[in-house]
Amino acid sequence: MPKPRPGDEQPPREDGGPRGEEQPAPASPPHALSVNELQQITDDISKLTIVHEIVLNGDFKLQAASSSPNSLENRVKETLHKAFWDSLEEQLSASPPDYTRAIQLLQEIKEALLSLLLPRHNQLRSQIEEALDMELIRQEAEHGALDIHGLTMYVLGTMARLCAPTRDEEVRGLQSLTDPAQLLREIFRVLDLMKMDMLNFTIQSLRTHLQDQTIQYERKKFQELLDKLPSSLDRTREWLCKAAAEVSASSSQLPPHPAAHSLGAVSSSTTVPSLRSVLNRGYMNLLCWEPGQKEYPETLFMDQARLQEVQAQVNQLTIIAAVLLVTSGMCGSTLCGSPGFVARLKRVTKVLLEGLSCTRYEEALEDISHQVLQEVSRTLSQLGYPAFTADKRASLKGQIKNIADKGNAVRHVIEQRIHSFLSLFIFPDGQNSQKDFPKGLDPIQEELLEVGHRFGSVIHHNRQVFGPYYSGILKKALLPDAEPDSDAGMDSF
Known part of the structure; x- marks a missing residue:
């Protein structure tokens, strides 16, 4: 068999490593990297990150280096x-x-x-x-x-x-x-x-050309980093295996939420989850990632900040939609149909949540409940309706404050609907397939569509670059005895 030429593209092995060569015998412990090797790896990561950022960030611009005036x-x-x-x-x-x-x-x-x-x-x-x-x-x-x-x-x-x-x-x-x-x-x-x-x-002029070339470039540079750094996919493997266990556990039960179907959950008769279902579950799990608890998968390190921003926006939109749903349930269609009423509630809720982490939602919802009651009282007066009784005011305020609890029923339902909707965007053409917007999310439709497109663009690019690595890891984890090229029981990406 002819030797591959330098630069020839070869898919990774089942374990995520390069193909075209036999599995090596167990190696001796890796030697400590020299300063020059560490600098080279740092330079490679920097170049890879810049190319990745240029393609995914339409507003990317180089800035002059600056340091603190007092440094x-x-x-x-x-x-x-x-x-x-x-x-x-x-x-x-x-x-x-x-x-x-x-x-x-x-x-x-x-x-x-x-x-x-x-x-x-x-x-x-x-x-x-x-x-x-x-x-x-x-x-x-x-x-x-x-x-x-x-x-x-x-x-x-x-x-x-x-x-x-x-x-x-x-x-x-x-x-x-x-x-x-x-x-x-x-x-x-x-x-x-x-x-x-x-x-x-x-x-800007080269962005279109880079979009055509970056998939191969990023995969090649990432493989070069893997060759230099042993055990460089440990966190990616852990992330995917956790998703595989979740999909397998849910395969014998009813779908846990409406997003299960679009995520490719397998039926109870399927013994092995599909590649697509596992990877999609892994991607959706990123929206529930606990900062500081676990490190991001290596294949997503360049998008960690971008995905965490999406997660923060999803959390904020969940609270906004829950506040509006609770308020509409208490106030009725007449009050909520008043011109500008819902928009004002949405605006004040968004302002009070701006820049806050989810750990501070309880404090913010206390202030939000006061602002909502003020707006309700003002609108009732303008429309000539009697003011809420003390009991009804206390009930509305209490329901809004209870949204801070992650187990709150309204918050849970809204979160499920948002995740179900966003799951459509992790497919290349999924964002064009939705017909009916989820019930209760109309007030945040514009923001949710923008978040969905951002989330989808990151996931689509990541799937294209690292799909062969994910395939190799999952085949070995789910079908350890299968032939290297076997696709039994698995979808292609």
């Missing part, structure tokens, strides 16, 4: 910069002027301007080369005929032609500077911003 790094940097620019000012103020450093800076400015050009800017490239002819500039400096002001004005004019519209004002502001050292310093500052703008423009 040692920043103080050292500022000291060195001040010394450099003070020295330049002394050279230019000398009689006769010393242009040594100024010429070096003009060379760097020329290179920066050329780096901002697009391939079609042939004429402008020639103009820059001619105007900033470094050999001619050196000769002029030697003969005391160097026109620093004229050169910097040409540079500013070129920057004005190349900069993004958002930089126009900054470039125009440089024209009022008369001190040559200060002007050169500011030119460098704005050029750095322009280079960052160009990088972000390039990223």
Whole structure:
């Protein structure tokens, strides 16, 4: 059999490792990684994360590195910069002027301007080369005929032609500077911003191309990391095996909630859960992940913050919908049908929950109950209805406060309906299949659709990249005696 060429794509083995080679004999304990190896792994993870972020985050932009103003790094940097620019000012103020450093800076400015050009800017490239002819500039400096002001004005004019519209004002502001050292310093500052703008423009231009290529790239880079780090899929294996146990346990019972069908739960006659059902259950379990209790699967580490944000939004929407459902049950359709009533309740509830962790919902719901009662009383008065009795007020307030309990019946029902709806989005075309919005969730429809699309995009990408690894782990866990290529009892992803 011919040897695979370097870079050939090969699916992982059943255990998540690379195929195309026999299982090695038990290896000796791994050696400690050197500093260089650790640095290489860190660099690989950084590159992988940036590519992943570019594809999944439409708002991704590179930002200039910054440090705390009071940090040692920043103080050292500022000291060195001040010394450099003070020295330049002394050279230019000398009689006769010393242009040594100024010429070096003009060379760097020329290179920066050329780096901002697009391939079609042939004429402008020639103009820059001619105007900033470094050999001619050196000769002029030697003969005391160097026109620093004229050169910097040409540079500013070129920057004005190349900069993004958002930089126009900054470039125009440089024209009022008369001190040559200060002007050169500011030119460098704005050029750095322009280079960052160009990088972000390039990223946006390449995003479509990257989306086509990133699946193979991420899988290849991840495999390289696995080759360097032993036992790198332990948490992923634990996550999937837990999901497999849950699906197996539920296969002989009625579905625990409406989402079970869309998650691919198997029937009682099925002895082995399907790959799809197990993976989907694992993905849905991410919405109930307990921060600080367990570490995220390795295959999801790049999306941990994104998924935790989705989880936080789901928790918030659950509380909002539960508050509105309890209030509508107590107030009736007439009051809830009053123009703007539900929108006002939703707005105040959302504001009071904003930025809070689920551990602080009890405190927030105390405040929410007061605000809801105030809004109910105001609306009843406006409509000419009698105010709620003390008992009814106490009942409404108590029901709203009880939503803080995770076992609260209303909260549980709302959470089931939200999870059932979001389960549709973990399939590539699932978000287009829903017809009827779940009952009781109409007030949060817009927010829930947005969360669903975000959740679905992350899961769809993760499934494409790591599907072969999940398949290998699950086949070994669920069918340890099966042939390596056997798909018995399992769906494809």
